[in-house]
Amino acid sequence: MEKLPPLNSLRAFEAAARHLSVTAAAEELFVTPGAVSRKVRQLEEFLGTPLFLRGHQQIALTRHGSEYFKSISRALNDMREATSRLGRRVQKQELRIRAYTTFAMRWLIPRLSDFHARHPEIEVSLTTSLEDVDFDREDIDGAIRLGDGLWRGANSYWLVPNVLCPVMSPHLPSPDAPLSVPDDLSRYTLLHSLARPDDWADWLASVGAAGVDPRAGTMFQSSAMAYAAAIQRQGIAMAQLFLVEQDLRSGELVKAFDFLLDRASFTYYLLTPSGRPERPQMTAFRQWILERSVGPGGPPAR
Known part of the structure; x- marks a missing residue:
C-alpha cells in the first residue's frame, strides 16, 4: 500500500x-x-508540491491544492459521518430480531410502537425469513418461529394460540351453491402458504372432509399474500385466527365455517440462544412481547 x-x-x-x-x-x-x-508545510513536503499561495495575512489554494482539497474533504466527511453513525448505534443498543413476514406485518409491527415508547434507547433491527435459526452461526438476539417449542440450542417462550379456521371474502362468488358442509370446499379454490403447507390438510382431517384435495389450489409465499388473495375474492384461505382478527372485525373476511382447529403446543414461540448470556435489550424485548402476547390463561401444558 502507498504510504498515507x-x-x-x-x-x-x-x-x-x-x-x-x-x-x-x-x-x-x-x-x-x-x-x-x-502541519500544512509538513503535508506539502510529503506531497512534494505547494498547496497554498501565501500572501500578506491571506492564503489561496494552488491548482494542485484545490484538486487535493476536493478529494480529501469528501474522504474526511465520509469518516465523520461513519463515526457519527457508529456512535449513534452504540448509544442506541441495537437489538436484532428475526420473524416470519406475516407475523411481522400483521402482529409484531403494529405493536412495536409501544415497545419503542417504553424503550427509546433500544433500536430494533427486524428481518424476516423462512429459514431455520442457528444462533451459533448467526448474529441475532432472538427469533419468532413456528413449531412445537423444542429447539436445539434455544430457549423457547410460547407466544400465541395457533387456532386454524378457513376464511373468505363475504362477497366470494359461489360456484354452485353456498357452503354448507366442509366437503363443499371441493368446489372452491383453496389458498395456501408455503410457510404453512400442511394447514389445510390438518384442518380438513379434523373435520372429516375426505372429499377435498388438501393440496389443490393456489400457493403463495406467505400467509399475508394468501389473506390478501382471500380479501380479493380469489378463494378461501386457511388462517391463523390471531393474524386475521382485524379483517374479521372489519368484515373484509368472514369465517367459512365455525369449525376451529387448535394446534395447542404447535404454535409461535420466541427463541433466544441458550448458549450465551441474554443481552439486556433482549431481556427487555422478551418481557415486553410476553406481556403483549400470552393471554391470562398462559400457554397450554406440554
Whole structure:
C-alpha cells in the first residue's frame, strides 16, 4: 500500500482550505496558527508540491491544492459521518430480531410502537425469513418461529394460540351453491402458504372432509399474500385466527365455517440462544412481547 499522509496534517490543511484562513482553522482545531502552518508545510513536503499561495495575512489554494482539497474533504466527511453513525448505534443498543413476514406485518409491527415508547434507547433491527435459526452461526438476539417449542440450542417462550379456521371474502362468488358442509370446499379454490403447507390438510382431517384435495389450489409465499388473495375474492384461505382478527372485525373476511382447529403446543414461540448470556435489550424485548402476547390463561401444558 502507498504510504498515507499524516492525518493531523490532512485535518489542518482541510480546515485551512475550507476557511481560506490559517487563523480560523486554528480556532476550529484548538491549536495555534503556527501549529496549523507547520502541519500544512509538513503535508506539502510529503506531497512534494505547494498547496497554498501565501500572501500578506491571506492564503489561496494552488491548482494542485484545490484538486487535493476536493478529494480529501469528501474522504474526511465520509469518516465523520461513519463515526457519527457508529456512535449513534452504540448509544442506541441495537437489538436484532428475526420473524416470519406475516407475523411481522400483521402482529409484531403494529405493536412495536409501544415497545419503542417504553424503550427509546433500544433500536430494533427486524428481518424476516423462512429459514431455520442457528444462533451459533448467526448474529441475532432472538427469533419468532413456528413449531412445537423444542429447539436445539434455544430457549423457547410460547407466544400465541395457533387456532386454524378457513376464511373468505363475504362477497366470494359461489360456484354452485353456498357452503354448507366442509366437503363443499371441493368446489372452491383453496389458498395456501408455503410457510404453512400442511394447514389445510390438518384442518380438513379434523373435520372429516375426505372429499377435498388438501393440496389443490393456489400457493403463495406467505400467509399475508394468501389473506390478501382471500380479501380479493380469489378463494378461501386457511388462517391463523390471531393474524386475521382485524379483517374479521372489519368484515373484509368472514369465517367459512365455525369449525376451529387448535394446534395447542404447535404454535409461535420466541427463541433466544441458550448458549450465551441474554443481552439486556433482549431481556427487555422478551418481557415486553410476553406481556403483549400470552393471554391470562398462559400457554397450554406440554
